[in-house]
Amino acid sequence: MQFTAHELSLLLNGTVEGDPSVPVNQLAKIEEAQTGSLSFLANPKYEQYLYTTDASVVIVNNDLSLSAPLKATLIRVENAYSAFSLLLEKYNTLKLNKTGIEQPSFIHPSAQIGENAYVGAFAYIGPNVKIGTNCKIYPHCYIADDVIIGSNVTLFPGVKVYFDCVLGNNIIIHSGTIVGGDGFGFAPTANGTYTKISQIGNVIIEDDVEIGANTTVDRATLGSTIIRKGVKLDNLVQVAHNVEIMANTVVAAQTGISGSSKVGENCIIGGQVGVVGHISIAKGSQIQAKSGISRSIVDEGRKWAGAPAVSYQDNLRSQVVINRLPELEKKVNELEKIIAELKKGQ
Amino acid sequence: MQFTAHELSLLLNGTVEGDPSVPVNQLAKIEEAQTGSLSFLANPKYEQYLYTTDASVVIVNNDLSLSAPLKATLIRVENAYSAFSLLLEKYNTLKLNKTGIEQPSFIHPSAQIGENAYVGAFAYIGPNVKIGTNCKIYPHCYIADDVIIGSNVTLFPGVKVYFDCVLGNNIIIHSGTIVGGDGFGFAPTANGTYTKISQIGNVIIEDDVEIGANTTVDRATLGSTIIRKGVKLDNLVQVAHNVEIMANTVVAAQTGISGSSKVGENCIIGGQVGVVGHISIAKGSQIQAKSGISRSIVDEGRKWAGAPAVSYQDNLRSQVVINRLPELEKKVNELEKIIAELKKGQ
Amino acid sequence: MQFTAHELSLLLNGTVEGDPSVPVNQLAKIEEAQTGSLSFLANPKYEQYLYTTDASVVIVNNDLSLSAPLKATLIRVENAYSAFSLLLEKYNTLKLNKTGIEQPSFIHPSAQIGENAYVGAFAYIGPNVKIGTNCKIYPHCYIADDVIIGSNVTLFPGVKVYFDCVLGNNIIIHSGTIVGGDGFGFAPTANGTYTKISQIGNVIIEDDVEIGANTTVDRATLGSTIIRKGVKLDNLVQVAHNVEIMANTVVAAQTGISGSSKVGENCIIGGQVGVVGHISIAKGSQIQAKSGISRSIVDEGRKWAGAPAVSYQDNLRSQVVINRLPELEKKVNELEKIIAELKKGQ
DSSP, rough: EEEEEEHHHHHHEEESSTTTTEEEEEEEEEOOTTTEEEEEEEEGGGGGTTTOOOSSEEEEEETOOOOOSSSEEEEESSOOHHHHHHHHHHHHHHHHHOOOOOOOOOEEEOOOOOOOOOOTTTTTTTTTTTTSSSEETTTTTTTTTOEEEOOSSSSOTTTOOOOOOOEEOOEEEEETTEEEEOOOEEETTSOOOEEEEOOOOOOEEETOOOOOOTTTEESSSSEEEEOTTEEEEEEEEHHHHEOOOOOOEEEEEEEEEEEEEEEETOOOTTTEEEEEEEEOOTTTTEEEEOOOOSSOOOSTTEEEEEETTTEHHHHHHHHHHTTTHHHHHHHHHOOOOOHHHHHHHH | OOOHHHHHHHHTEEEESSOOOOOOOOEETTTTTTEEEEEEEOSSSGHHHHHHOOOEEHHHHHHHHOSOOSSSEEEEOOOOHHHHHHHHHHHHHHHHHOOOOSOOEEEOOOOOOOOTTTTTTTEEEOTTTTEEEOOEEETTTTEOOOEEEHHHHHHTOOEEEEEOOEESSSSSEEETTTTEEEEOOEETTSOOOOOOOOOOOOOOOOOEEETTTTTTTEESSSSSSEEOOTTTEOOTTTETOOOEEEEEOEEEETTTEOOEEEEEEOOEEEETOOOOSSOOEEOOOOOOOOOOEOOOOOTTTTTEEEEEEEEEHHHHHHHHHHHHHHHHHHHHHHHHHHHHHHHHOO | OEEEEEHHHHHTTTTSOOOOOOOOEOOOOOTTTTTEEEEEEEEEGGHHHHHOOOOOOOEEEEOOOSSSSOOOOOEEEEHHHHHHHHHEEEEEEEHOOOOOSSSSEEEETOOEEEOOOOEOTOOOEOOEEEOOOOOOOTTTTEEEETTTESSOEEEEETOEEOOOOESSOOOEEOTTTTEEEEOOOEHHHHHHHHEEEEOOEEEETTOOOOOOOTTTTEESSSEEEEOOTEEEEETTOEEEOOOOOOEEEEEEEOOOOOOOOOOTTTTOOOOOOOOOOOOOOTTOOOEEEEEOOOBBOOOOOEEEEETTTEHHHHHHHHHHHHHHHHHHHHHHHHHHHHHHHHHHHO
């Protein structure tokens, strides 16, 4: 894919300053760009790079006034950041613009797939599966019996969805993520062994959810594990059986949420956080990376840190003293001696 | 799948109270059940829901006496919980009751597969593999050269088993789990680079083990990484090379056990725990989530917490003071001033 | 594969002591070896096992003098450890010595694959992919459009490489690892929802890198996430968008490195470590397992521990006092009382 500055200016409704025939074939940051790159300048802080960049074309705001000569061809637009974002998105759409059914793939005769689908080679779509329109099921995906998937859903290579799960619309799930594996449920017996508790619930993923790579979302024992509208889960996250994550909550990588816990709306949960089972986290909670949430959070919209977690502010204050602990202990021992002396002298 | 209350009563050896012809097509908790659901009441604490539930049929104990009118049809049995568990299991069995060899799959001519097998499309079974009877190898599983698998083993979609590994009977491994990848073994060289140490051991998984999704169990450098009988591993667990986990130990999600460590029988290890290499953990140990086990645990059957871990009780006592540290430090500073005054006044 | 002591002695340029016709068909540690095993004795500490081992053949150093009778046949060589390492490597090479294109696989007509390749069944190689010589692409691997791969690269079963990524030479990636999934980038909107930020950068993996199983390396938003020459990543590691890990750094299992952070050369990072985004870690840093790195590390070659991390030595000193905190608090409270008495008495 190669475009000239002139062609891009038409696409972005901008005006060219410099050579309109100069070609670009990649997008790059202005400070890293090489010949053949298209870049942008939105933040005045970076203006210095405009005069040294090797980018062939730079998108800038209409009102930018130059303070030195430059090599690059400019395209002037109303809003350089928005124009560049638009190009990013167009580039991405182009790269991911797959359609058609590749062979060999396995589509059970009873499965229904909506219009304009992509089904990659080696994808497996089981009995009674229903898939809406404009879905992309990449190679090595597995969609088990009776799964229902809405429209505009992309499952990247190797996603596995176990039976009975339900996915809404506009969902993206990245490679290697497992939806609907058995919850970790075992009943101890008298002789120390464990009996498996059948996990026959499912997973429901609502609209506008994005899930990263190699994440696991377990099916409910009974009922549903639910990922509500607009939730974003990062890579390698663990969501246990019967968990419910409310709308627009984001969860960073390697965090684990134990069985039956409920996470409120619009929470921001850092990476490597652990949440114990059977608790609730109030909406708007912000949880620092590596925290351990060991009891329910009732107050909305507060910040938490530590394991076990306390308020962010309290954690900070304790951390400061922890690093001074050896000195504190030493001081106490010295005071003890002085007091003993004082007592003797009394 | 739809059943009437009458049909279920025959299956469960129970008696119907209400409309025997009412149909149900799903299982649900009594407090969440909708029309068409079958539910159960075992715990008297939940009896209130019996009179308000939308469940069409509820299984109850023979000796339950009703205290209000209700809409649902009842099936009375000896033990409502057991009866419902039986149905869960039957439902699960039905859903997972796959047999036959789907095409295209890859089965090396030298591989042996026992009777009543399911081999899903795109499954790969390599040279000299031996698989017992009643096994289910779901789509996208990979079983490398010379692997031996017992009977009644289920490998869910996308499980990978590297060469020479040995699996016993009655094993369940969930999607995306990797058995037998190379241990993380590298020898540092004088110039700062690393030389790979060949990992030619294997992994042995004994009978009755269940492993969750996207877990990794590395092959031994030499000898075997061993998961003993009845062990249960959750999702995203890391088991390094030459580790041995003894019988009936359970390990929750995102825990990691480093190279050559031995975990005793009947331990319970929480989520996100880390265990360093080359140590032993005594049998019956219970390790709190997020703990870091940095040295061997010798005493059996005790509880541990913290990173580095100490006894559960000690950890609890220290945690309480940690949260009061700023006040403690302040108090010490005040005492210091008073003592200085006292000393001056002496 | 079976060899006699005589055949091995020729291969290792050694001399046989005992029965040259005794056959071996596996490699084992001297303390675990059974009949039919080949073992070695390099460390004099283990000499006792030489006289009790069931190994059929043991490789020993030329200068070893025996102190008791033994059952095993010996092969004497210059350096027993090196000789055995050589055999390990040969065994491994033999086991992994796959070539040819298995069917069914998917190779886009525009893809180029160098000589002596192995492409396993159900592998997917997309449009414009370029792969060098001597590469092994195992079953269920997915290599997306425009990916470039050097020579002597092994991708074990189920590795997924998203579009535009670039891999160098002599790279090993284990099963289930995802290279090039979208970075976790979302812009919050006024109504609490998030807008996805297109991730159009790529991942670059340089020569001599090894990556474990089920690890995730996200593509850059713009530009590249870079894993430099000789880096070794363990299983279940998370590398976020725009991270750069410099040459010969090793990262143990379940560690996560957040967006745009830079890890210097020759660092050693333990398991379950978390590194926040947008910081740098100086070269030669050694970071204890479970640490949380919350700010840049500027000094080279130092050891760190704790979450948030401080110097290894400081962490150790604080940990010691943490375990004595209840006693320290008690002592302070007692001193307070004594001081109150003293003050009164003044």
